[in-house]
Amino acid sequence: MKKEFQKFQGYLSGHGLKMTKTRELVFKEIFSSPAVHPNAYDVHRRLRAKRKDVSLATIYRTLNLLVKTGLVSEIDLGEDHSHYEPERNKIAHGHLICLSCGKVQEFRNEEIQGVIDRIGEEKGYTLDKFSIEVFGFCQKCKKG
Amino acid sequence: MKKEFQKFQGYLSGHGLKMTKTRELVFKEIFSSPAVHPNAYDVHRRLRAKRKDVSLATIYRTLNLLVKTGLVSEIDLGEDHSHYEPERNKIAHGHLICLSCGKVQEFRNEEIQGVIDRIGEEKGYTLDKFSIEVFGFCQKCKKG
DNA sequence: TTTAATGCAAACATTTTGCACCCTG
DNA sequence: CAGGGTGCAAAATGTTTGCATTAAA
Numbered sequence: 561m562k563k564e565f566q567k568f569q570g571y572l573s574g575h576g577l578k579m580t581k582t583r584e585l586v587f588k589e590i591f592s593s594p595a596v597h598p599n600a601y602d603v604h605r606r607l608r609a610k611r612k613d614v615s616l617a618t619i620y621r622t623l624n625l626l627v628k629t630g631l632v633s634e635i636d637l638g639e640d641h642s643h644y645e646p647e648r649n650k651i652a653h654g655h656l657i658c659l660s661c662g663k664v665q666e667f668r669n670e671e672i673q674g675v676i677d678r679i680g681e682e683k684g685y686t687l688d689k690f691s692i693e694v695f696g697f698c699q700k701c702k703k704g
Numbered sequence: 705m706k707k708e709f710q711k712f713q714g715y716l717s718g719h720g721l722k723m724t725k726t727r728e729l730v731f732k733e734i735f736s737s738p739a740v741h742p743n744a745y746d747v748h749r750r751l752r753a754k755r756k757d758v759s760l761a762t763i764y765r766t767l768n769l770l771v772k773t774g775l776v777s778e779i780d781l782g783e784d785h786s787h788y789e790p791e792r793n794k795i796a797h798g799h800l801i802c803l804s805c806g807k808v809q810e811f812r813n814e815e816i817q818g819v820i821d822r823i824g825e826e827k828g829y830t831l832d833k834f835s836i837e838v839f840g841f842c843q844k845c846k847k848g
Numbered sequence: 849t850t851t852a853a854t855g856c857a858a859a860c861a862t863t864t865t866g867c868a869c870c871c872t873g
Numbered sequence: 874c875a876g877g878g879t880g881c882a883a884a885a886t887g888t889t890t891g892c893a894t895t896a897a898a
Contacts, residue, residue, distance in 0.1 A: 578852055578897050600888080615855050620888060636780040640863080641887055656829060667823050675815050676838055683800060683809065684843035692836045694820055699828035722872050722877060744863080759880050764863060784888080785862055 564591060564631055564646065571629045582614050586622040590632055590644055595666060597635060597645040597655075635691060637664055647689075652676075654692030660701035667694075705735045708775055708790065715773045726758050730766040734776055734788055739810060741779060741789040741799075779835060781808055791833075796820075798836030804845035811838075 568587055572579050589603050598606065600619050607614050623644055626632035633647045637657055652673035656665045672692065680687040712731060716723050733747050742750065744763050751758050767788055770776035777791045781801055796817035800809045816836065824831040 573898095576852080580853060580897070582854075613855095616887095617856080617889075618854055621853085624889090654823075656823070656827060658829070659832060665827065667827065669819060669823065671819050672816060675813060675819075676836075679798075679800070679811050679813065680838065680840055683811065684846075685800060685802070685838075685840040686846055687838060687840035688803060689840075690836065690838040692820075692834065694824065694829075694831060694834040696824055696829040696831035696833075702828075702830055717873095720877080724872070724878060726879075757880095760862095761864075761881080762879055765878085768864095 568626070568629060568631055571631075577625075582618055583622050583625075585612055585614060586619055587626065590623075590626065591646050594646045594648070597637070597643040597664065599639075599641050599643045601641075603644075633689065633691075636693065638693065638695060652690075654694060656694050656696070658698040658701055659695050660697055660704075663698055665698075708735060712770070712773060712775055715775075721769075726762055727766050727769075729756055729758060730763055731770065734767075734770065735790050738790045738792070741781070741787040741808065743783075743785050743787050745785075747788075777833065777835075780837065782837065782839065796834075798838060800838050800840070802842040802845055803839050804841055804848075807842055809842075 565584075565587060568583075569579055571577075572583075585607055586603060589598070589606055596602075600616060600623060603619050603623070604614065604616050607619075623632065623634075626644075627634050631647055632644050634642045634644055635655065637643050637655060652670060653666050653668045654672070656667055657663070658665075676690055677687065709728075709731060712727075713723055715721075716727075729751055730747060733742070733750055740746075744760060744767060747763050747767070748758065748760050751763075767776065767778075770788075771778050775791055776788050778786045778788055779799065781787050781799060796814060797810050797812045798816070800811055801807070820834055821831065
């Protein structure tokens with residue numbers, strides 16, 4: 561996470577932008593627990609719980625900035641808003657989403673990365689990123 | 705497509721709902737060209753071009769209904785609205801999206817289906833469906 | 849001290865909903 | 874002809890933006 565934060569600082573200074581207390585807070589909210597993948601409102605709520613009042617507008621602005629730097633990725637978990645998580649490029653991972661309780665679990669798989677690389681090659685694409693969302697029912701919900 | 709339409713009719717009558725001219729039009733708009741994956745507004749525009757005026761509200765209502773029946777799936781192509789396509793369950797397919805021109809191309813791969821089934825088993829999930837979106841730059845855009 | 853960052857409220861885009869009227873079964 | 878379907882306009886959601894003020898470099 562230290563390396564990513566330095567990369568963020570580098571991006572900002574390289575673009576005439578400034579590092580602020582607020583940007584640091586949002587950055588840390590995303591990077592301190594990668595498996596949380598909060599949405600913008602979650603970040604807002606989590607910060608407020610820590611007595612850090614940051615407006616939703618600024619949270620959106622900062623998240624968009626982090627996405628632009630390539631440090632954060634925006635994911636769609638089947639709801640009507642985006643979620644965010646640190647970009648762990650090179651490590652293929654997807655999300656397993658329970659259609660009943662909404663729980664989101666990550667999975668990792670190297671085979672898929674290989675298959676997708678091959679598909680890109682076949683179709684003549686230079687690949688940038690991919691997302692896999694798998695929907696089903698978790699063990700707990702199957703029983704209930 | 706005939707089979708799917710019958711399934712739609714069966715769902716409606718089984719739920720005390722009615723088949724209408726409008727529902728048939730929306731259904732056909734989705735099923736007549738599976739690779740179009742239009743959004744709600746596209747469906748509206750395409751119908752209007754055929755002198756069939758159906759309100760956006762009804763299009764949304766019908767698309768949601770078709771998704772509920774399992775006949776249509778809602779996909780996220782990285783824009784800020786949903787797209788729709790016939791559900792071709794059992795046939796794993798993903799979307800290859802060009803980050804420059806926005807072109808969407810489908811791909812099919814059996815290997816991925818196998819890998820995902822295995823992941824579901826490992827984690828104790830009963831899988832329902834999955835979506836794969838791969839982003840990159842198409843051949844044409846790489847040159848330009 | 850210059851220029852970017854922030855908060856607020858208004859604007860936007862997409863999708864949903866309440867209600868009066870229309871149509872299917 | 875009873876109950877669901879539709880269009881319209883208004884509401885609801887999630888996200889972005891203009892502007893006056895604050896703060897980083």
